[in-house]
Amino acid sequence: MKATITDVAQKAGVSIKTVSRVLNNEPNVADKTRARVKAIATELRYSPNLAARGLATSKSYLIALIYGDSSLNYISHIQRGAIDACREVGYHLVVEPLYLEKVQMRQEKADAMRAVLERLPVDGVILMPPLCDSEAVLQTLSELRIKCVRLAPKNRGTQPFIGMDDETAAEQMTQHLLEQGHKRIGFIKGHASHAATDLRYDGYARAINKVGLTLSEDLIVQGDFSFDSGVVAARQLLSMTGKKRPSAIFASNDDMAAAVVSVAGQMRIDVPSELSVCGFNDTPLAKIVFPALTTVRQPIYKMGYQAAKYLARDKGGTAEMNQILDFEIKLRDSVSAVI
Amino acid sequence: MKATITDVAQKAGVSIKTVSRVLNNEPNVADKTRARVKAIATELRYSPNLAARGLATSKSYLIALIYGDSSLNYISHIQRGAIDACREVGYHLVVEPLYLEKVQMRQEKADAMRAVLERLPVDGVILMPPLCDSEAVLQTLSELRIKCVRLAPKNRGTQPFIGMDDETAAEQMTQHLLEQGHKRIGFIKGHASHAATDLRYDGYARAINKVGLTLSEDLIVQGDFSFDSGVVAARQLLSMTGKKRPSAIFASNDDMAAAVVSVAGQMRIDVPSELSVCGFNDTPLAKIVFPALTTVRQPIYKMGYQAAKYLARDKGGTAEMNQILDFEIKLRDSVSAVI
């Protein structure tokens, strides 16, 4: 029923090898022959059998997006970008969750990664944080000789990565708050295992220090990027009374910032007149809460797109692949100046 | 480097056919032989080459999740369920967007679907709304002899589907509002192309009629499931003054309900004391807005899971596959009684 390379060859009066050459844009085919084969392939709705091609080349034309417990919002956009890139080059994206949070042993992590990869042959892997920082995972990948791109990794390492400058972004956001006259700025940290957590905190600290203020312990609360952890953190920060209470809170991501807005609502603290709030990521959530969140726009879609594009290319080239993409401070309605 | 069936056969001192039998749980192998082969396969970390197996069987062990413009939240949960099911049975999930909203011509739709499917051989397809109601898409699938499961389709049709009783759910939610003493209940419709849109409206209408109230045109506004459309609809409903203004608004999904809460906030209308709001779906958003949304809990994860489980099975069986899953009215903080 479905046309094969043999069908095309017969109808074109050439060998299957010639058809193969045309399809793969190889040289050494007469222009006239090439044109004829192409026309007939289209006419017959021919498309190569991926399994056969895969068996012959030991390539799969599949790229895996592997993620742990990242927020679904974040994953969705990475995924969308990766899919679009795959489409353009005839690849496909498979999605594989790999929950390693509770796994302590190095060997166990490696085995889990191996189990996923051995079942399904993929040509490349996109590693989301915090997986992209697991030594065990990276080593398994290199043993299996599977290319990977790390997204927003903790350290530069030897494998290609795509990231952004979290520290500078957090610094600029904090500066913005300071410029609005805020002096007591609460900060909610993210999950300790994510690279971004420390970087964003460092940026916050740097901005505070630059203007000669001192960091105060009670304004810095640990969260884990989840909405629920944001609720706990916000309650703690907003339970302070009088002048001690922060006039602004900078949460390490939008989910936690949304939680701050929610807790403020419950406590009848008006945002932004009584409390300024800002987040990080510019997920759809940022526009959905009221008031809309001032936040840092990350090029999430683009990260997924670039990562897939890189993996789908034949030749390697690692070092030059490393990319630091631009961010943008997105001003909305959740921050106001101190009067 | 990677062990093949030949390696296992040699080491076990049997033919590759015997190994094949063991791996596929076929009969006619001596227990002792079977055990030995199994042990050696494990020892060699053997796993079958999917491409080779696919070429021989013309199966791909791949299931595609195909979606249009559904909300990312919704897709994410379907996807998670489908992936979990795939894992259990050795399948993998590929994700393919197919935007047909702007495509009018039937033939064009069919071609777009065909283009996706011809590139990638999949054993089955999960069709999200509104794709699952496109005749052109369904016919292409049947021409290509690819199994599919439709999620929440408009009509029962001939292909297997998984859905829930949207109409009854909407009716019960409206009843709840009525029981709280609300008489003027605004309703925001969803996107016209989704099956759920009419069903939810019908449920709302039925509940209103049952208690002897009459539907009033000005309380029913068209939305399209997006947050933005919810904002427009909410502004329209809440611009009414005095007694005309609805005391409750039932939005056809959570995104639009969140928009209502947001607009109410902007207009200084307190939720729930001055305005009750409820949504539909129970996406994470429902817990994230303040106050948390009363909504209808859909078994989204389960829908994805069941769909993939069905497609991964060898034998067909369609009619008995059709499933109507349970829903639940989730009471939270966005609805209060009329005083």
Add this chain to the structure above:
DNA sequence: CTGAAAGCGCTTACAG
């Protein structure tokens, strides 16, 4: 209960 042969639809050397 077990195995030798053929074939799935491609591509990779190699020959001309």
Add this chain to the structure above:
DNA sequence: CTGAAAGCGCTTACAG
């Protein structure tokens, strides 16, 4: 510029 042969790693009939 073109093609015949071999092979990728499995499974499907078929034979014993």
